[in-house]
Amino acid sequence: MDQHFLQQVEADVRRALEEDVGSGDLTAALVPAGRTAHATIVCREDAVICGRPWVMETLRQAAPGATVHWHVDEGGRCRANGLVAEVSGSARALLTAERTCLNFLQTLSAVATSTARHVQAVAGTPARILDTRKTIPGLRVAQKYAVRCGGGHNHRMGLHDAILIKENHISAAGGLAAAYAAALQYAERASFIQVEVETLAQLEEALGAGVTMVLLDNMPLEQIRLAVGMAAGRCSLEISGGVSLERLPELAATGVDRISVGALIKDIRAIDLSMRFDGA
Structure with a gap:
């Protein structure tokens, strides 16, 4: 420690x-x-x-x-x-x-x-279970530590250690490619740079911009399967939004690399x- x-x-x-x-x-x-x-x-x-x-x-x-x-x-x-x-x-x-x-x-x-329950639900697949920033204010270090104790992995600790470009960032920056290009200027300070997409068209744009970590936000199962095929190993894929313990096995079976689950902590x-x- x-x-x-x-x-x-x-x-x-x-x-x-x-x-x-x-x-x-x-x-x-x-x-x-x-x-x-x-x-x-x-x-x-x-x-x-x-x-x-x-x-x-x-x-x-x-x-x-x-x-x-x-x-x-x-x-x-x-x-x-x-x-x-x-x-x-x-x-x-x-x-x-x-x-x-x-x-x-x-x-x-x-x-x-x-x-531990969520990790067990994806056992035998490549998918890793991650937490989110949906923590009790003031107890983030403690709760993210608990996620690790349960066999999960931590997403970014806060806004200071990694970059997650979401829809509002994309809109304010003038587009996905522009936002990602700006993020690359901070690459040495960030443990990773990730871009959130909501459609397959946005995924194609992200791949064209050279994004290496993509978050698929609230995508239906069939679109997730298509996204895995489109990425074809060119970037790591993470699922977020609409994730439940019951759905985890079918989501993990799509071949995504990471599944972030706010319920680990907030529910x-x-x-x-x-x-x-x-x-x-």
Whole structure:
């Protein structure tokens, strides 16, 4: 994990604790100051577990000295009612940290679990599953990390690291070829340059302009098949828009290289986890 990632985790946790704890945990103060506790984190449903860096950072900030024994690896699968981790430390501090730990764990495990289902749906095909920028504001690094834990791949992190030329860019720049030519000036700063097309005619124009990465936006299945034949390996093809888990096998079977799915992150349901103290 690089330094930027660790700094982002620290900032995420600090912000979450400030939001939850504020000037102090009034309820935890009811527990004698010197009392210690042992707690277990249990997952109530089948899931891919993700979020360990955020849990560990939460404990570092809110419950220094706490010890954790993980029973499921990061990115590992947990069966319903399975034991995820055991935590020991100051009872007051663990009570304060509990909800923030679980919030990160339930949210990131949900993304990882959703991603794993989508990846499984295209198994045996060349297609890779990618995320989008449809993330919870402030949690993009965390949620894209969770996609990787689920076996998926990241699209661009933001507007700063890659170029995706969409219909509005094409219109404002004076056409597809003009927009792509302008983008090439920033090639050294961008991890990739991709052009979005909505029709086969636009795909032909993109191929003529030398575009090497094309995003097929909301194309019907038969047009996607035709697009794969037209590209004939001259560019990588990605599908976006109208993608569902049920449709993934037939979409992947067309021979496209990438399928980006906003639902990996934006349509998740939190995983059911709980932290219980011994004797509770």
